Amino acid sequence: MFSVTLSLLPAGIINGLMFGAIYALVALGLTLIYGVLHIINFAHGAMLMLALYSAYFLFKILNIDPYISILIVTPASYVFGYTIYRWGIGRLSGGRDQNILLITLGLSIILENSALFFFTGDQQTISLPYSYESFDLGFLYLSYPKLISFVASLVICVLLWMLMTLTDLGKAIRAVAKERDGARLVGIDVEHVFAVTFGIGVACLGAAGCMLLPIFYVDPYTGNMFVIIAFTIVVLGGMGSIVGALLGGFIIGVTESVGGLLLGESLGQIGISLIFILILIFKPTGIFGSKV
Amino acid sequence: MKLPFQSTFFMALGLLVAVLAPFGISSKFQLDVLTLIFFTAYLGQSWNILGGYAGQFSFGGVMFFGTGAYTSSILxxxxxxxxxxxxxxxxxxxxxxxxxxxxxxxxSGLRGSYFALITLAFAELLRVLANSVEFTGGGVGLFLSYAPGLYNLQFTSPTGFYYFSLILLVISLAIAMWLEHSRFGAQLVAIRENEDAAEALGVDTLKCKIYAIMIMGGMGGAAGTFYAQKYLYIDPPISYSIALSVEMLLVTIVGGMGTVFGPLIGSFVLHTVNEIARHFISTPGLSLIVYGFILIVIISYLPNGLIGLFRKTQKNKEDNDA
Structure with a gap:
């Protein structure tokens, strides 16, 4: 029995890496928002759920392949994020940390239950023409959707990294993250940068939602699962660190996959909450982080 | 503790009305709603002790409820x-x-958002555990047999559960009143206002916060037993539901954090809103959408909750009089 499990281990690891790349993308949005705005967006999961539904309906109604939808859902998510921060969260919170947490909590309740109200609680999945085609690695068959999602997630992570390091916008974002008053003094529109950052963070979810849909399912509560996962990755990698989010995503993806293999599907989920608790208790700054 | 005559009078009157209510209310449904209002107010008060008085927000308050429910049910x-x-x-x-x-x-010094999230993670951890181990009945849940009697804390009529919830509520109000007038309560408020300053003044902040969360935990535990005996069934999603964690903080924030009657007022208002909303549309999710909006509006415009509205007008009146 145990040797059978052991022989499945490489497959489990690869599988974990595939999901890990998407987790990283989700966490990237969260860590970016935290790193610049110093706020915790509790509605992150609910916004991912919204992106999944967007991709779902684009496929069902207009028959657009989810991987093409990335080009639609990502910009739409950006606009949604920018708007909701600029005229919603930013104004209503008065800048207090706990207020923002509670307002985004309220937002997640509204989004989740609106989805329940309009789309019902049923789990939805889609099946693509190439859903069951796979790539032979020798020791395992890798389905095309997983492979595409993996590569596309990595590409987006790299693009984001380039945006942050190579462009003027990235420079402005980093300036605001480091020293918001100083940034204001040199003429950066800080409120605009905040909203842009929030928008980019939500745009990451838009892309992640499109890539998750072909290999996962969507229901109004999908986001809940990802909230804990994303927060775990972010504290693991260090709040605000892009590299940390990527690495953390892979670690959590593999832990979940291998944990499920060794402990069974149900108990396997424990790994994530447990890691989250342990890191927060023993090293709240994460692997790459420097401050809480 | 010394209470002004007026408020003692009104509280005694309120209690008398609550005790006599079942004789005046013939509808079982209405009595059930009142029971639910008291029960949620009680849970809200447990959250209020740590969140409202000590300023430590938890997003996983349900973990105590669930653990209590499993404890007495398994026993x-x-x-x-x-x-x-x-x-x-x-x-x-x-x-x-x-x-x-x-x-x-x-x-380890976790505060603010970090504390909120770690409590959420603990609640999730316990939910997965309860789902996976054998003695909790796993995903199937636990069915309790129906055997009414005070002994089993089960009652044939809604009146019995009404009084049960009323007793819980009165105890929770008494705890909050004690906090308002005790040294311990003052220490909690000092921690909420400025933890470093409190520490500097010699408050053992770690000990105080742990006591507060233990009181919260004990209260939540009793609530679990109440629920299990009333509904005779528990399973991991019910026992460790995020929705209940949210409801606890919601009623308290809406009513007024760090006040004795805040959770009760919040619970009363939200359940009334809920019943009215249900009257018009019975699609799932609607009342929670309304809750979400109420939470955002209260946080943004009424940080002291509904009770703050009342106090503010009272204070304005005093200012005008002077």
């Missing part, structure tokens, strides 16, 4: 221990969980 179904004793075991286990969670998170 009953596996060992035949009557819930009237089991409820004390539930209180004990809730407080013990509070001690563990509080010690682990407060000792």
């Amino acid at each position: 009953l179904s596996s060992f035949g221990l009557p819930p009237i004793i089991g409820i004390f075991a539930a209180i004990f286990m809730g407080a013990l969980l509070g001690l563990v969670v509080g010690y682990l998170s407060f000792r």
Whole structure:
């Protein structure tokens, strides 16, 4: 029995890496928002759920392949994020940390239950023409959707990294993250940068939602699962660190996959909450982080 | 403690009305709604002690409720221990969980959003555990047999549960009143206002916060027994539901954090809103959408809750008089 499990281990690891790349993308949005705005967006999961539904309906109604939808859902998510921060969260919170947490909590309740109200609680999945085609690695068959999602997630992570390091916008974002008053003094529109950052963070979810849909399912509560996962990755990698989010995503993806293999599907989920608790208790700054 | 005559009078009057209510209310449904209002107010008060008075927001308050529910239910179904004793075991286990969670998170200095998230993670961890191990009945859940009697904390009529919830509510109000007038309560408020300053003044902040979360835990534990005996069924999603964690903080924030009657007012208002909303549209999710909006509006415009509205006008009046 145990040797059978052991022989499945490489497959489990690869599988974990595939999901890990998407987790990283989700966490990237969260860590970016935290790193610049110093706020915790509790509605992150609910916004991912919204992106999944967007991709779902684009496929069902207009028959657009989810991987093409990335080009639609990502910009739409950006606009949604920018708007909701600029005229919603930013104004209503008065800048207090706990207020923002509670307002985004309220937002997640509204989004989740609106989805329940309009789309019902049923789990939805889609099946693509190439859903069951796979790539032979020798020791395992890798389905095309997983492979595409993996590569596309990595590409987006790299693009984001380039945006942050190579462009003027990235420079402005980093300036605001480091020293918001100083940034204001040199003429950066800080409120605009905040909203842009929030928008980019939500745009990451838009892309992640499109890539998750072909290999996962969507229901109004999908986001809940990802909230804990994303927060775990972010504290693991260090709040605000892009590299940390990527690495953390892979670690959590593999832990979940291998944990499920060794402990069974149900108990396997424990790994994530447990890691989250342990890191927060023993090293709240994460692997790459420097401050809480 | 000294209370002004006026407020003592009104509280006694309120209690009298509450005690006599079942004789005036013939509808079982209305009595059930009142029971639910008291029960949620009680849970809200447990959240209020740590969140409202000590300023430590938890997003996983349900973990004490669930652990209490499992404690007394397992003791009953596996060992035949009557819930009237089991409820004390539930209180004990809730407080013990509070001690563990509080010690682990407060000792490492977790505050604000981090504390909120770690409590959420603990609740999730317990939900997965309850789903996976055998003695909780796993995903199938636990069915309790129907055997009414005070001994089992089960009652044939809604009136019995009404009084049960009323007793819980009165106890929670008494705890909050004690906090308002005790040194310990003042220490909690000092921690909420400025933890570093409190520490500098010699308040043992770690100990105070742990005591607060233990009180919260004990109260939550008893609530679990109440729920299990009323509905005779528990499973991991019910026992560790995020929705209940949210409801606890919601009623308190809406009513007014750090006040004795805030959770009760919040619970009353939200349940009334809920019943009215349900009257018009019975699609799932709608009342929670309304809750979400209420939470955002209250946080943004009424940080002291509905009770703050009343106090503000009173204060304005005083200012005008002077």
